Amino acid sequence: MRSSYQGHALSGRPAPRGLRPFWAVPLFVFFGVAVSAFLSLHGLSSELRFWEATRVDITGNHVLLATEVERAAELGPHVPWLLLEPHSVEQRLQRQPWIARAHVRRTFWRGLVIHVEERQAQATLPWRGALAEFDQDGVLLPLGAGRVPSDLPALTGIDLDTLKAGSRAGDARVAAALEFLARCRGGRRDLWRQISEVALGEPGKVRLLLSSCGAEVWLRPEALGDLRLALLDTVLPDVERHADGVGVVDLRFNGIVVLKPRNPAAIAAKTS
Numbered sequence: 001m002r003s004s005y006q007g008h009a010l011s012g013r014p015a016p017r018g019l020r021p022f023w024a025v026p027l028f029v030f031f032g033v034a035v036s037a038f039l040s041l042h043g044l045s046s047e048l049r050f051w052e053a054t055r056v057d058i059t060g061n062h063v064l065l066a067t068e069v070e071r072a073a074e075l076g077p078h079v080p081w082l083l084l085e086p087h088s089v090e091q092r093l094q095r096q097p098w099i100a101r102a103h104v105r106r107t108f109w110r111g112l113v114i115h116v117e118e119r120q121a122q123a124t125l126p127w128r129g130a131l132a133e134f135d136q137d138g139v140l141l142p143l144g145a146g147r148v149p150s151d152l153p154a155l156t157g158i159d160l161d162t163l164k165a166g167s168r169a170g171d172a173r174v175a176a177a178l179e180f181l182a183r184c185r186g187g188r189r190d191l192w193r194q195i196s197e198v199a200l201g202e203p204g205k206v207r208l209l210l211s212s213c214g215a216e217v218w219l220r221p222e223a224l225g226d227l228r229l230a231l232l233d234t235v236l237p238d239v240e241r242h243a244d245g246v247g248v249v250d251l252r253f254n255g256i257v258v259l260k261p262r263n264p265a266a267i268a269a270k271t272s
Contacts, residue, residue, distance in 0.1 A: 056111075064099070073089050073092055119141060120136065123155050140165055156200070174200070188232075196209050196211040205219070205221070238259075
């Protein structure tokens with residue numbers, strides 16, 4: 001028959017079980033402090049900082065240097081690895097005007113990969129006494145010291161010095177010009193290569209300067225968005241054949257193409 005005795009065996013009170021492990025805590029603390037002091041004294045602590053990254057790989061950058069990407073990430077002299085917050089680093093990277101998107105991830109062992117997607121320049125512009133670039137969305141991209149601007153059409157005739165780097169231009173003329181250049185670049189690359197400048201400063205007129213023949217194409221500002229590029233493809237070969245005589249291709253009138261001579265006074269003298 002099973003005994004129902006609930007008393008303590010022998011005599012005395014047993015020690016509470018919940019307090020038994022705590023005697024080792026001071027020992028572990030003392031051991032940890034001693035090891036840290038030893039490593040620091042012998043210059044070994046930096047090699048054994050397991051919470052820091054030892055390798056940072058930068059991918060996707062074509063315009064920015066790797067050092068510029070690291071500076072934008074604001075990782076500091078000791079790059080965190082164990083306690084890294086990738087989302088916070090991505091937000092800091094996207095404050096750099098040239099970076100459209102960024103992805104940060106840890107790798108094994110103590111590695112870090114930063115992948116960036118840079119904005120693609122669509123046009124250049126004069127900005128604060130130097131040159132800057134626009135992407136397709138109208139975001140202003142500054143050119144750092146020593147960086148050569150791309151061989152792109154220039155937007156001129158408008159003052160954008162008050163626009164901050166990384167900000168989007170709110171001028172409708174800029175948006176229409178960039179959309180027009182994107183259409184040319186996507187479907188009419190031969191035409192796009194000829195456009196050296198898009199002048200937006202004159203009321204009721206947009207001037208395209210063509211580098212191949214030195215002629216200008218005049219358009220209505222509202223026509224940039226719906227201009228039929230095939231019309232330019234039809235007219236430009238004739239202009240190039242008469243490059244010495246044709247100075248302006250005026251497309252401001254519906255259904256009518258007006259060719260203006262380069263030097264009207266010289267032509268009038270020849271015909272008189």
